[in-house]
Amino acid sequence: MSTDGHEEGEIAVAADRLLVPLSDTVTVRQTVGYAVRSGLEDAGELAIHLVVALPHEASLPESRQRTAEAEELLSKAENWVQEDAGSASVTIKTTLLGTDEYLFGPRDFAETFNDYAQEHDIDLIVLDPEYQPGSTAQILQSVELELDAVGLAYDEAPVERPARHQRLVGDVSERFDRLFAMFWISYGFYLVLGDPTYWFDLVTGAAVAGIVSLSLAHVTFTFPLDRVQSPIRAIRFGLYIPYLIWEIVKANIAVSAVILRPSMPIEPTMTRINTRVRGGLPLLALANSITLTPGTLTVRADDQRLIVHTLIPSARDDLFDGGLERAIRFVFYGRESAAIPTPRERGDTEIIGGDDQ
Amino acid sequence: MIETIRFWVIVVLLGLGVFFTFVSTVGVIRLPDIYARAHTASQTDTLGAGFALAGVAVAFGWQHAAVYTVLLLFFVFITNPTAAHAIARSAAESGIEPWTNDSDEDGDSQ
Known part of the structure; x- marks a missing residue:
């Protein structure tokens, strides 16, 4: 990979219009530095295009925070470029990509970059080796393949990754x-x-x-196991199942009563709830439990911000009282962590559609 | 004596299973839009299948096959919310607005 990078570094010398896709990684600073250095090595003038490709639609309410983070990253990177460029003349252009579409896999990213490159006459893309646009697994390898497929020249920035050694120990x-x-x-x-x-x-x-x-x-197991905590969690999860079944039975009876009543007094609402669980597995367990209880349905999950559709007011109240959330916290973080204020008390709930109260 | 009790336990469990499946069917027909229908469709899987499988487990008695029904229920409980979420999410992404009480009474949302 290093010889490969070197060869393509030769091309970088001649390039004067660079595209640098950014993402929030430990090596993004070094990547920007390398792009500026290699770009200025030969050509006296350099145009550097900094882009952040958003893996979510920017217009959706739950993506707003992510968009804000992306804009912050762009302005930081702009400062870095100015810092590194010194007196040399560098034009900087920052753009958010993918704001009007839903970028899904590496191919979408490669195609977006390609469109941008064609439009702005880009000579070379400088890639961060840790480049990771979504919250999913690393996709650099596949992005490279897709960039090859669309015929774009890219250069991988030679960066040092201090974290790698620790991971091996x-x-x-x-x-x-x-x-x-x-x-x-x-x-x-x-x-x-x-x-x-x-x-x-x-x-x-x-x-x-x-x-x-x-x-x-x-x-x-995508996360390191703990010899004491992991078995305890499994046992706590066993305790959680009867509670979940009880909640399901209660909710089922409530929903059935509403459906069978001739007047059918439903009040569908969209709600947003900020939960206090972190990580993939606890969040999966919570979102699935919410969906499993009739009357509440997880429509979208964006980290710990869940968008939940509720059918009847009592189901909405149960959701805002956070019984399931506390139970999940008990399973994953222990008894002390379970005693937290309800989402309603924390102000982490919001009705975003349907009946206003 | 024991056999009679067991017989009626099975009948009651299966009856409850059929009842919740029936409610769920009524709900799918009566409720106004895709989100509301997804709520009630999952009732079939949770309590409908739950009670029916519990009845099956009792009918088999303390046998190996009873373990299978528990496992079956476990997988239903994992796959059902996943499917319901996938439907709701794709509905949200195709821009279907949720039906509310303010919506037109006759206006079926898609």
Whole structure:
């Protein structure tokens, strides 16, 4: 990769119109610095286009904060360029891309960059090796492939990544924990489906669990496991299920009563609720539990801001009282964390459509 | 004696399952728009399938097959909200406005 970058660095020398897609990474500062340096090396004049491609539609209410963050990043990057350029003449242009469409995969990003490059006569794209436009996994590799496909010249900035070494240190025991957990989960599942007292199932189960854990452990657990906390969480989740079923039964009866009444007194509303859970798994559990209880339906999830459609007022009140949120906090963060004010008391709720009260 | 109780437990559980499935069907027909219908469609999966599978588990008795029904219910409980969310989200993305009480009584939202 380094020789590759070097060769394309030669092209960078001749370039005087650069496109730098930015995202909030640890290496974005170095990438901007490299772009300015390599651009100024030969050509006396440099036009640098800083863009942030938004993975969400900017017009939607829940993307507003992200748009604000993107604009902040752009203005920061503009200052960096001015700082690095010194007395050399550099024209800076900052743009938000993808504001009117929904960019989904690497291909959408590559095509957006290509359109922009054609429009502004861009010679070269300087990519941040950690470039990560969405909240999803890193997509640099695939962006490179797609850029190749549309025939755009790009250059990967040579940056130093201090975080990489730290990640390698705890790797062995972390890897073992994942394999260990994955092995026993899949072995347990195999024996539940099979017969735990039959030797053949025990042997084939161990073999299958071995293959599954080797091939899938790093996919299943995207976060490091904790030897004490993770099993405790699993037990707490077991306690959570009866509570969830009770909530589902209550909500089902309430919704059924409304549907069967001839006048059908529904009051559909769109609400926004800022939940206090972090990370993918707790949020998934919460959003799914909200959807699972009839009367509330998660329409959109943007980090911890959920847009929830509620059918009847009592379901909305339950949602704003945050019973499920507290239960999820109990499962993932423990008993003390569960005792927090309700979303209504925190002012984290908002009715954005339908009946106003 | 035990057998009679078990028989009636099964009948009641299946009856409840059928009842909630029926309510859910009525809801899908009566409710005004896609979001409201998604609420009630998930009732079939939660309590409708839940009670029916509980009845099946009781009918099988303390056997291996009863474990399967619990697993089945577990997967239904994971996939149902995912599907409901996917429908609601795609509706929101295609710009369907939620029906409210202020909307025209006859105006079916798409």
